[in-house]
Structure formats: structure tokens, C-alpha cells
Amino acid sequence: MSAYPGQDGLRTPLKVARGNGASGTGVHHWWIQRVTAIALIPLSIWFLFLVGGLLRATYPEVLASIAQPVHAIFLIVLSACLFWHGALGLQVVIEDYVHTRWLEVTLQIALRFGAVLAALACVMAVLSVWLTGTGYY
Amino acid sequence: MPNTRPTSPHLGIYRWRVNMLQSTLHRLTGIFLCLGALLVAWGLIAAASSGAAWNIFATFCGSLIGMILLFLWTWSLLFHLCNGIYHLLHDMGQGYGPARRDREFAPVYWKAGWSMIVLSVVLTVLVWLFLVLHMTGGAA
Numbered sequence: 001m002s003a004y005p006g007q008d009g010l011r012t013p014l015k016v017a018r019g020n021g022a023s024g025t026g027v028h029h030w031w032i033q034r035v036t037a038i039a040l041i042p043l044s045i046w047f048l049f050l051v052g053g054l055l056r057a058t059y060p061e062v063l064a065s066i067a068q069p070v071h072a073i074f075l076i077v078l079s080a081c082l083f084w085h086g087a088l089g090l091q092v093v094i095e096d097y098v099h100t101r102w103l104e105v106t107l108q109i110a111l112r113f114g115a116v117l118a119a120l121a122c123v124m125a126v127l128s129v130w131l132t133g134t135g136y137y
Numbered sequence: 138m139p140n141t142r143p144t145s146p147h148l149g150i151y152r153w154r155v156n157m158l159q160s161t162l163h164r165l166t167g168i169f170l171c172l173g174a175l176l177v178a179w180g181l182i183a184a185a186s187s188g189a190a191w192n193i194f195a196t197f198c199g200s201l202i203g204m205i206l207l208f209l210w211t212w213s214l215l216f217h218l219c220n221g222i223y224h225l226l227h228d229m230g231q232g233y234g235p236a237r238r239d240r241e242f243a244p245v246y247w248k249a250g251w252s253m254i255v256l257s258v259v260l261t262v263l264v265w266l267f268l269v270l271h272m273t274g275g276a277a
Contacts (some may be wrong), residue, residue, distance in 0.1 A: 028162045034228065037221055044214060049263065055272060059188045068185060075181070084172040093168060125178075125185035 029088060036085035043078045047054055072130040079122035087115035155250030162254070163220050166213035173210040190215055213263055214255035 050071065054062055065071055090111055098104040151157070183194040197203045227233045232246065 022150050034225065037225065041218065041222065042202075044218060048211075048214070052264070052268060052271065055268060059191045062184055062191065079177070079181075082177070086167070086174050089164075089167045092173055093164065118175060122178050124179050125181040127260075130184045 036081045066129045083119035166217045212261040
């Protein structure tokens with residue numbers, strides 16, 4: 001008889017546990033959420049100022065602003081962090097409140113598709129404005 | 138398949154604390170900000186598409202419903218930002234722990250919680266005051 005549940009013969013408790021748990025990846029979600037949060041602190045404050053400065057801007061002025069290399073790079077980093085952070089948050093909301101299994105899995109997959117699609121679309125939009133110049137419209 | 142996993146006790150069993158309001162608002166503003174992120178995506182894609190597409194986006198933002206949404210998004214962002222920084226301090230163990238949660242032991246905890254809400258509202262008003270002045274006052 002074994003002192004540990006699931007242990008029989010020569011198998012140690014570690015052997016039984018291995019592969020059945022977080023395996024060291026359990027804190028990945030927590031860490032990425034924090035890292036993107038820290039990145040979003042300066043990025044979102046910068047974004048508020050950017051939008052505030054563009055309120056009365058014409059379309060060519062908006063394009064010129066996006067096409068500034070510093071603005072373009074910050075917008076790309078912002079897009080990536082924003083949708084990554086948002087997807088991690090909505091993932092937990094779905095985990096917490098959607099208890100119908102098929103619906104939960106469907107929403108989780110749709111969330112990932114949507115987040116990657118939106119982030120990529122933002123990055124491509126900024127790149128196209130930045131790299132094709134501002135006068136092509 | 139019915140859910141057979143254990144569920145949390147009903148919220149009514151807990152004594153009310155300000156962190157419950159912070160937690161709820163943090164989650165609600167987070168969900169709402171995800172919709173705001175889609176607006177950012179719309180704006181960037183419209184800018185990359187054409188002047189006509191940008192005008193549709195700009196007209197929406199300038200409409201009454203657009204302005205109301207932008208105001209709510211501003212507050213949501215500023216609350217999520219303030220409370221998020223506070224949350225990061227909690228993550229580092231600052232001001233966190235059983236003794237600190239109770240009003241008798243640590244009134245500071247309650248003040249800090251309420252101040253996140255007050256601060257976010259004040260900042261939102263300041264941002265919009267600046268925007269209104271910027272829109273109406275010419276060079277700002």
C-alpha cells in the first residue's frame with residue numbers, strides 16, 4: 001500500500017504528477033498580463049495625447065502623424081500589447097462566467113482569432129500608412 | 138453536460154469592502170475597453186484605406202453617440218489605468234494582506250480604494266476640459 005494517492009509499485013508521486021498539472025506554465029498568463037499592463041501604462045498615456053492633438057486634424061494631417069516613425073512604432077507596439085492584454089482579460093471573463101462547455105470553447109477560439117486578426121490589421125494599417133507615404137490617398 | 142464543479146458561495150455572504158467595487162469596475166471597464174480597442178482598429182484601418190473611409194470614422198466619433206462613448210472610454214481607460222497601477226502595487230505585496238483589508242485596522246485601504254475612483258473621474262474631467270478648450274479655443 002502506498003502513502004500517496006495514485007502511487008503504485010515503483011512510481012513516485014512526482015511521476016504521477018508530471019504532465020498532469022501546470023508544469024511550470026501556470027504563471028505564464030499572469031506574467032504576460034502584468035508585462036503588457038506595464039507596457040500599456042506609458043503607451044496609453046501617450047495615445048491620449050496623440051488623439052488629443054489630432055482632434056481637429058484633416059485626413060492628410062492624420063496620415064502624416066501616423067507616418068512619423070516614432071508614432072508608427074508606438075502605435076504598432078500599442079496595438080500588440082492592447083489586443084494581447086485584452087484577450088487575456090476576456091479569456092478569464094469567459095472562464096468565469098460561461099459554464100456551457102461547447103459555448104466556452106467556441107468563445108475562447110473566437111476570442112483568439114479576433115484578437116490576432118485585429119492586432120494584425122492594426123499593425124498592417126500602420127505599416128501601410130508609414131511605408132507608402134502620406135500622399136497616396 | 139451540466140456543470141458539476143463546485144461554485145463560489147453567493148456574494149451576499151461577504152461583508153462589503155471597497156475592493157469589491159474596484160474589482161467589478163476593473164472588469165467592466167476592461168470589457169468595455171476591448172470594444173474601444175476595436176474602435177482604435179477601425180480608425181487605423183480607415184486611415185490606411187481612404188479619405189472617405191476616414192470621414193465615416195471621424196463622423197461617427199463626432200456624433201452624439203460617438204462623443205458619449207468616447208467620454209465613457211476615457212473614464213474607463215483612466216480608471217483601468219489608475220486601478221491597474223494600484224493592482225500592480227498589490228501584486229508586489231504593497232498594502233496587501235488580511236489585516237489591511239479591514240476598515241478598523243486600515244482605513245487607508247478604503248481611502249486608497251475610493252481615491253482610485255475619484256482620481257479617475259477627476260482626470261477624465263480634466264482631459265475633457267482640455268479637449269473642449271482645444272476644440273473651441275483655437276491654438277492650444
